[in-house]
Amino acid sequence: MKITTTIACIVGLAANAAWADDHRVAEDQTPTGKFLTATEVRPILEATKGSWIGVREFNGQDLVYFTHLMSWRCGLYEVHYSINGGDLEAFAIPECPPDIANAMAIPEDAQVYISRELGSVQTVEVSILYDDLGTDVVSFDRAAVLLP
Known part of the structure; x- marks a missing residue:
């Protein structure tokens, strides 16, 4: 079990390196109190992994x-994200200007979902690249994230 998990983590990290843009550089991680950096949002996202999707x-x-x-x-x-073990696809996220009044507000024109054929989504893997170049990957089974 430990070996499988370790190998899966190594493979997952290698796969993440393939989708991370080479031009990315780590952002300054000085806390702003406005939740604009990986340092500020990572603890929240780690604590709420079950709610990512x-x-x-x-x-x-x-x-x-x-x-x-x-x-x-x-x-x-x-x-x-990857649906049912398929290829990784990008989910567009709007940028956050440093002078944003409410960092958690979702822009009015932002797309917050993707659609697939009814009953077809059985598993979803989500990969995120933080602005400090750290990564995280979480896999979800349909039953665990099915909304009423």
């Missing part, structure tokens, strides 16, 4: 919501 059956489709990650997007460079 939600799956909702609506209007004949599976909707995969990234609302939680959108709210804590400041401090993140990238969000990627």
Whole structure:
């Protein structure tokens, strides 16, 4: 079990390196008190991993919501996801200007979900790249994140 988990972590980190843009550099991590850096948002995202996404059956489709990650997007460079073990796809997150009044506010025009065929989403893997170049990967089973 330990070996499998360790190997999975190493493979996951190697896969993350493939999607991280080479031009990225670590941002200054001086806490602002406004939750604009990885240093400030990482503890929250680590404590709330089970809420990173939600799956909702609506209007004949599976909707995969990234609302939680959108709210804590400041401090993140990238969000990627994989449905049912497929290829990693980018989920667009708006940038956070340093003078933003409320870092957790989701911009009005932001897309907070993706849609798939009803019942097709069984697993979702989410990978995030923090603005300090740290990464995190979480896998979700449908039943664990299915919204009422």
